[in-house]
Amino acid sequence: MPKIPGLLKGLGVTLNTLKRTALDGANTVQYPHEKEAPPLRARGVIALHEDNCTSCMLCVRSCPDWCIYIEGHKELAPPRRAGGKPRQVNKLDRFDIDYALCMYCGICVEVCPFDALFWSPEYEYSEPNLADLLHDKVKLGEWMATVPEAPAYEVGAEKKGKK
């Protein structure tokens, strides 16, 4: 069979794509009408589980963009056992993440020792006003409802981590 010239082949490629799009539909998604499911572990927005936070400031210091602001104070909580000493706990006054600065590196989520920060796949929180991208602890807490269950470990992964 004689070789088909590349010029004709090129025309064939575009024509085949045209035919495929007309018959089977496009590869794109018509966004506001239909939504693509974000992939596993998608980095949409960071959610805060406030009860776990001890305001240890590790996330603030590790943030490359300095976009996390924490203020807290110490409080005395009732003892766990009767007759014990009152416990000292850290209370959050302020936990803000400025998504106008955030670069979604996820270091804060990785570094948190108390499992207070999580990735949520939600991504539709753009604002007409730049200042509204500063999410306070109430709003960050609301994102917790959208955090998916952690995916199951791969076979053998748990053992390997424990040594």
Next chain:
Amino acid sequence: MSALLAADLPYWVQSLLRVLGGVVAVLLPAGAIVYLFLFKMMSFMQSRLGPMEAGPYGSMQLFAEVGKWLQKEDITPERADRVIFKIAPLVVLASTFLLVAVVPFGPDAWFTNFEAGVFYMLAVSSVSVLGILIAGWSSANKYSLLGGLRAAGQLIAYELPMVLAVIGVIIQAGTMNLQGIVLAQNTGEIFGWNGLGNPYILTQFTGFIIFMIAVQAELTQTPFDMPIAESELVSGYMTEYSGFRFLTFFIAEFATAGVFSFIASVLFLGGWGVPFAWFGWTDIDSVDNWMNVVGPLIMFGKMMLLSFVIMWVRFSYPRFREDQLQRFAWKVLVPISLVNIMVTAILKVAL
């Protein structure tokens, strides 16, 4: 059209009708090409749907785009040559309107039945070069100037193969009147068989290919879009234009694509006619009057077919380098078209 109306309508009504007809003949193909090919076909060839929001399947997108452009500020650069800068897009658009004036759409549906129609058409099509050149010069912008220079070099280079390709058709038809060329094709016969007429795409296939390549270059569509070359020259000679003036350039580009497709279908595909043998017509006077309605539709169909090919090539091929582009015109197209003319002339005399 005008020949039918000449008897009973005053001159100004005729002129008005011709202007209206001309506007329709320029804007309708431009709109159809932009929506069907530029918006939809290109999107489909890239596996996406294109505009979908304005109207059903985005069919009102054109009006949205025009409205957007009309709202934009009309910016003239401070150092620009103001008068020339503002005239340039109109010169380009005017050449499109002048081109459509000689295209016949039916036995009586023509704007002017010009004896030297082909000559006029080739002369007027180069007026757009002037517009592009002064647009590039008057913008006071390096990109515009380079784009204008490239455009001038390219359009002049490809003007020549275009002229030479058409000469083959003229020799074969024996007339420069576009109406005469349509007649010659539809009354012609292939070795005594007249069921198909004799569309010159069969005998002048080389000429047709050269003509279409030259048209592609004249329109600065993609394999030949060195003057626009948005990755290196921003937008070439159109860089400094905004709003309505850019819209004028844009309309002129696609309207010219439509008009050149009209002309190519007249020269090579039999124009508005059907083979006259089908209905027993012998010459132009015996053609039935309904051809004045069907003829424009046939022309429109052929125009869409040829524009489809132009756009298809545009969306498929990468850009020529400047030297490749010039070499292709002078070393390939011109010699082939010269040989084509010689062979046609010899066969014309010999047969």
